Amino acid sequence: MTKAKKLSLKQNYTMLTKGLDWEPSYQKKEDIFPQLSFEGIKIHNWDNWEDPFRLTIDAYWKYQGEKEKKLYAIIDAFQQNNGQFNVTDARYIQALKIFINAVVGLEYSAWRGFTRLGRELGDASPRIATQMQAIDEMRHATTQTHAISHYNRFFEGMGNAPYQYDHAWYLSIPKSFFDDACSAGPFEFIVAISFAFEYVLTNLVFMPWMSGAAYNGDMSTVSFGFSAQSDEARHMTLGLEVIKFLLEQDPDNVAIVQKWIDKWFWRAYRVLSLVATMMDYMLPKRVMSWDEAWTIYYEENGGALFADLARYGIKPPRNAEVTIKEKGRLSHEMWSIFYANRDVVGFPLWLPSQEEMAWFSEKYPDTFDKYYRPRFEYWQELEDLGTPYTNSTLPQLCQVCQWPCLFTEADDPTEFVHRETEFDGEIFHFCSDGCHQIFEDEPKKYIQAWLPVHQIYMGNCLLPDADPSSPDFNPMAEAIRYMGIKPGVDGGLFKDHSDAKNWEKWTERPANIHQGASTDFVRKTSSQNSK
Amino acid sequence: MPIKSIRPDYRGEYKDGIEHFNGQQLLNICWEKHTMLGWPMCVPVPATLTFGQLIDNVLPGIYAIHPDFEKIDWDKVQWSTSKGPLIPNRNKSLREHELRHKAQIRFRTPELNGHNNGG
Known part of the structure; x- marks a missing residue:
């Protein structure tokens, strides 16, 4: 028996892609790939798609298998050594609750989105690349769940992540982000996620966050972070390839791609406000401020990227200046609203200590002492008196990003942003020009938003065993229970x-x-x- | 372009029509400059609510916890909507003020800009 000669990587990859593809003979191509034309993107030659990695199935399985072995060995060791008690303090664990309840759902949604691209894109090579990424995303959701599930044995608020992701009011912010992408066409999805999110902004999640985990002794989170990071490098490269491919295919694509970059940069930035809050307020030992992270990872790195893309006629994202003007206040505004609404969130809140406020004064010299220190000191007085400050009214939500309309004007941190429009005789509100512009471009999409505040007022957020006719019926407590948050257990003041x-x-x-x-x-x- | 969709006739279902709110309407209220608590809030109220009832019965439930609230001189408050300044009549209803479902009203208390300048 003669042994077949081993294929070179290139031959192997060509056989996996072109070799397994075929030209249809009894169905029209546009019927097989019906989603490729309605977005207006023009592709003249799919052969120009250059897969930056040429990953084959056996290579992919081998790499990922090795990463999994290492990761699970570390997670095992972490568990056997009671690593959950070696983190800095129990406040750090509250940040993991945002991770498990928000980020894992995003990873799972990314799997859904990339699986669709693995079916819908017009050539075998990008279909294979997006299928591989889909598997990565599922791997991330799985490893994150496994790494954090160990904490769930000891701490509250992590036991029902998929349910909370679909129901909790503040998790509608990340959920609506990915639902928006998954319900767009395939080209918009890949520009949104692979480029605007993964290429431009994902370092903001992985670098400061994972170094923060390491700095606070959480080796379990660091391990899945680094295991995922090597996948992210591949995803980022795919993101850049996608942009260059689309821009080189037809000059008419430039305006469409620019619109998606503008939109998805803003959408992603609003989701990342959660990361700003975690970095500045939830890490007991802090690595860098949100202001510093945004300066490095967006202004410097993003600036270089968009300078490079200028030759295609691509400009930096619309409203990028607003993100720079907001960087000195974003986390403080966020933490304030979470603190005031702490009875209806899935993790307890605390006020920054003197030591932390001194750090904020140093890191945010233009804003913290002037705008935020007075309120935290006042709230501390009230806590000490036993009458902590609590908001009991639901906020007006942005129709697009679904954050409460808590943001202030780019040029004046004391003035709230008010943006509203009418469509079909109905009124809609927005947190920013960025979200308002996104709505105006596709109002028929965003009028469908499932806004938690409105749903609560309609009486739609009740579990089957809730009885609105009962004399002790408490609509807010019932709505919280519906959202997968245990009233009196999950939120409240951290010290209690x-x-x-x-x-x-x-x-x-x-x-x-x-x-x-x-x-x-x-x-x-x-x-x-x-x- | 109202939407990019595969089906040209696609349109999403608007979920927040007034008919779903059990006879009430939504009203959004913002207390300007009070960034500690004044972000726009959303409350369900009857369209027949008078402005006087709004000030006397609804606003305290939202803002009484703010130390500036009890210092407000309601005769000096400046009201506005997205359409511009609003001069309210205590005896007239939201409907008579043309404050329909999901409208937003804002009020400014010129001498009060937040406790300890903290919003």
Whole structure:
């Protein structure tokens, strides 16, 4: 028996793509790929698609298998060594709740989106590339779930991520982002996710966030972060290839692509406000401020990218200046609204300590002391008096990004943004020019938004066992229960939360390293130690 | 272009029509300059609510916790909508002020700009 000669990587890849493809003979191509024309993108020659990686199935499985082995070995070791108690303090764990409840759902949605591209794109090579990415996204959702599920054995608020992603009011922000992309055409989806999100902005999630996890002792999160990071490098390269391919195919594509870059840069930026909040307020040991991260990862890196794309006629995203003007206030505005609404979110809130406020004063010299320190000091006084500041009214939401309309004017942090329009005789509100412009381009898409505040007022957010006719019916508590948040358990003040109390009981260390211990478990231990 | 869709006749279902709100309408309210709590809030109210009832019964439920609220001189408050300044009549209803479903009203308290200048 003669042994077949091993194929070269290039031959192998060509056989996997062109070799397995065929020219249809009894169906028209446009009937097989019906989604390729309605967006107005013109592709003259799919052969010009250059897959930057030429990944074959056996190579892909081998690389990913090795990464999985390493990752799960670390997660095992983390679990056996009770690594969940080696993180800085129990506030860090609250940030993981946003990760498991928001980011995992995004990864899963990315899997859905790329799976569709693996079916719909017009050539075997990009179909293979997007299928591989789809599998990556599923792998990320899975490994993130496995890494964080260990924390779920010890802490509240992480046990029902897919349900919360689909129901919780503030998770409609990331969910609506990806639903918007998945319900767009295939070219818009790939520009939105591969380019605007992955290429332009994903470093903002992975670099500061994963170094923050490392700095706070969370080796489990760091490991899946780095395991995913090597996939991200491939995704980013795909994003750049997509843009160049579309722009080189036809000059008419430039305006369409520019519109999508403008839209999806803004959509992604609004979602990343959550990351700003996590970086500045939820990491007990901070790596860099949101202001610094935005300067490096968007203004400097993004600036170089758009200078490079200028030769195609592509301009930096519309409203990029607004993101730069907002960077000194974004996380502070966010944390304020989360704190005021802490009884209806899935994680407990705290006020920044003196040490943290000193750090903010240094990192945000133009804004923090002037606009935000006074309110945090006032709120601290109220907490100390036992009458903490709480908002009890639901906010007006942006029709597009679904954030509460909490943002202030780019040139004046004391004036709220008001943008509204009418369509078909109905009124719609927006948080920004960016979201308003997106609506005006496709109003018939965004009038469909499932806005949690409105749904609550319609009475649609009730579990089957809720009884609105009962005398002790509490509509807000019922709405929270519907959203997968346990009233009185998941939100509230951090110092009163079971995670903080259990942390001190189990570790005999303060749940908040800046405030000192709040239970006797630590006080007892520290006084014994001092004897 | 109202939408890019595969089917030319596609249109999404508008979910927030007034008929879904059990006889009430939505009203959005913003207390300008009060960034600590004044972001636009959304409340369901009857269209027959008078402006006096709005000030006396609805606004305290939203804003009473803010230390500036009790200092407001309601005769000096400046009201506006997206269409410009609004001079309200305490005895007239939202409907008579043409504040329809999902309209937004804003009020400015010129001498009060937030507790300790913190919004």
